Amino acid sequence: MVNQTRKLAAIVFTDIVGFTKLSSENEPAALELLAKQRELLQPIVDSHNGEWLKEIGDGLLLSFSGNLDAVTCAIEIQETVQSIKNLDLRIGIHQGEVIFQDNDVLGDDVNIASRIEPFSASGGIAISDRVNSSLERNPDFETRYLGKPELQGVSQNIKVYCVTSHGLPQTDLTKVKAKLEPDKVKGFQWNRLSILGVAASVLGVITLGLMGLSGLAANEDEVPSIAILYMNNLGSPDDEPWAYGLTEDLILEMSNKGSIRVPSMQTILTFKDDDLSETQVSENLKVRYLLSSSIHKMGEKFNLRCQLQDTRKGVALFGRKWTEDIESSSLIVSSLADSILKNILNEKEKINSLASTEYKADPVAYEYYLKAKYKYEHKQSAEDVSMAEDLYKQAITIDPNLCKARSRLGWIYFQSGKIEMMKANAIELISISTKINDPMELGEGYNHLGIFYAVNDKHDSALVYFNKYKDLSIRHDHKKNLR
Incomplete structure (x- = not known):
């Protein structure tokens, strides 16, 4: 038996x-x-x-x-x-x-x-x-x-x-060769060819941009390198989207400053809860400078601290403690970025670095934007994606000029198969980012329109917008000292 x-x-x-x-x-x-x-x-x-x-x-x-x-x-x-x-x-x-x-x-x-x-x-x-x-x-x-x-x-x-x-x-x-269930989206169904076509188009543009941005003779040791460590939230757990969002926005801001090497948010998250010393983090990430920071939201104000360290010399370049009104919350990133630049770039690099974008967003809209970003990056279900989409829409309703929220909403439309909505959003993004002089988000608008036309097999139109994206990237290629 x-x-x-x-x-x-x-x-x-x-x-x-x-x-x-x-x-x-x-x-x-x-x-x-x-x-x-x-x-x-x-x-x-x-x-x-x-x-x-x-x-x-x-x-x-x-x-x-x-x-x-x-x-x-x-x-x-x-x-x-x-x-x-x-x-x-x-x-x-x-x-x-x-x-x-x-x-x-x-x-x-x-x-x-x-x-x-x-x-x-x-x-x-x-x-x-x-x-x-x-x-x-x-x-x-x-x-x-x-x-x-x-x-x-x-x-x-x-x-x-x-x-x-x-x-x-x-x-x-x-x-991965094994398959995931596709998103069931009315009116549009992704298939392997459409995704690969878009990916090929986008990668082509990115490759062209990176050829200029990296510089064939460039060496990692010849450019400043900095890790923006995850901002420590000293307040309520409900305020974690502020720590997450400000960290990621500061990483993106520094990445667009020119000749600076900055580890990505995904890389930084792997060190978020480690017990490694700052020297060990620096060695693992192969960076010279480390920025550590904290935030404590108290009512309508933020208490902030930060310290920039030169791990090669073993000294703190600057430490800062200040209070920011919630009305100015959207300027925290640009303020920090400018402080970092003053300490790690030489005079020539300072001249060629791109000035920080200092659009002062509506504070309520900005908080919706940060919550949407946090919700999407920690999504566990389709419901979480839908909630992130709604939060981005609320942010834009309150502050139509908050281009960062528009560009991220566009990516949600793309990944959800809402291609026509992505197109309409991209057109608005191009118009508004041009008006407020935000070249980074203008590039995103061109990129989104290029993807829209590529998905719809209108390759000539797609190429027009991908070239606009590429040309905009080249104009801000600081390793070639172009503006």
Whole structure:
């Protein structure tokens, strides 16, 4: 009689990236790699109270009684194999009610776990929403929503996430062969050709711009480099959108200043809750300067602090503590950017750097803009996207000249398939950004119109606007000292 036990378990699937190619080119090396995997990983699984159920080719099928054990084991596995040549793993984890039969495990949830694993980055971990729910309230873990995988024959509504804490790589969905469910948008359906066509057009423009912006003879050591660390929110948790939004806007502002290398917001977020010293952060990001800051919203005022450090010399270039009225909240970024520039650029670079945009937005509109940005970047569902769209619309209704809100609303229209609305928004964005002399958002307007025409197969019109975008970028190419 077959011995069967039904219970709730966390199921882990692993897969060696590139193993098929390795096997075809060097079978002895491939077999040696499997033996090495077994030698290294079995003790790790045992130490986390896991069961080594079976090996499926180059993959492993493991089970754990709890989600936390499964995730912490997967993290230790990825940390262990980093230094092993060719042992690049993708790991997928799902929790469900399964049937244990002898040394095997059966059931729909096993099948789901195996189909979540392809959404992992090489060296990363993908998890289902059931596993993610166990990590949401644990400050040691950070995850990012990827979407709903297409799972034919599965009736369950599954969402997939990737673990982004502990130095794990975020999944790049453009490199994933498995499919996510498409957004169901009335009147327009994305297909692979339309997306690739737009991507090719946009990448062509960006490549042309970067050829000028980077400069073939440029060297990272020859230009100032600064990391804008995540602004510390000292107030209510409800004020976190201010810290997030101001940090990102300052990064974008500094990125458009000319010959300055600035790590992206996505990169900075990976260091948000780390215990690394500022010197270690500087070394990891390969930057000379670090800006740390904090914000405390108190009624209609902000208390702000910041410090700019030269990590090479080990000195603070400036420290600042001040109070800002909420009426002037939209000028905080430009004020900080100008203070930074005065301390890290030489006289020639100061002359050639682009002046900060100092449009004073309506404070209520600006807060809606920051909340919309925060909501969208932390979206977990289509409802979150819809809420972000509504917040951007409220910001624009209150302050029609808030171009940053218009350009981000345009990207939501694009990603939601609302192409005609994207076009109308782009035309307004071009008109208003021209009127208030905001070249950065004017470029976004040209870019959005170019995408609209490319999606609709009107390539000549698309090229006109992409060229406008490119020409505007070249006019502000400070590494060529052009204005």
